[in-house]
Amino acid sequence: QKVLVLNGPNLGRLGSREPDIYGALDFSELTAAVESAATKLGLSADVRQTDSESELIAWIHEAVDAQQNVILNPAAFTHYSYSLRDAAVQITKAGLKLIEVHLSNPHTREEFRHTSVISGVATGVIAGFGSDSYLLALAQLAK
Numbered sequence: 001q002k003v004l005v006l007n008g009p010n011l012g013r014l015g016s017r018e019p020d021i022y023g024a025l026d027f028s029e030l031t032a033a034v035e036s037a038a039t040k041l042g043l044s045a046d047v048r049q050t051d052s053e054s055e056l057i058a059w060i061h062e063a064v065d066a067q068q069n070v071i072l073n074p075a076a077f078t079h080y081s082y083s084l085r086d087a088a089v090q091i092t093k094a095g096l097k098l099i100e101v102h103l104s105n106p107h108t109r110e111e112f113r114h115t116s117v118i119s120g121v122a123t124g125v126i127a128g129f130g131s132d133s134y135l136l137a138l139a140q141l142a143k
């Protein structure tokens with residue numbers, strides 16, 4: 001089973017960006033950890049990152065057309081992107097799984113991070129476990 005693991009804006013800066021909040025792992029290390037955990041679970045992870053809302057939406061359309069489950073860290077788009085939500089709802093409507101993940105727990109942070117416009121159309125949400133949030137999502141998809 002191929003899984004798309006999509007990451008939104010600024011996540012390419014992991015490692016140097018607020019390591020106190022997001023951890024010391026850089027994006028290529030996160031990618032390697034996700035790919036190897038996926039392989040061990042019998043899955044194949046296609047890990048991508050973009051700062052562009054339109055590119056992220058196109059990748060979600062691709063997942064729906066290819067009938068692939070999606071692990072999505074929408075980053076700041078989580079909090080305000082209705083167009084990303086409108087794309088994301090097509091995943092679950094197609095009978096596929098969408099797992100929203102976050103490295104940090106947004107509910108412990110600024111007020112604007114307490115709202116997710118994505119959670120309402122996700123199969124489930126995993127937040128607050130650093131890079132393990134992705135691995136927990138993979139384990140769930142492997143069931």
Ligand code: DQA
Nearest residue numbers: 074075076102103104106113
């Ligand atoms: C994040 C949390 C968001 O609030 C933030 O904008 C991010 C990363 C996380 O993984 O903890 O960029 O999605």
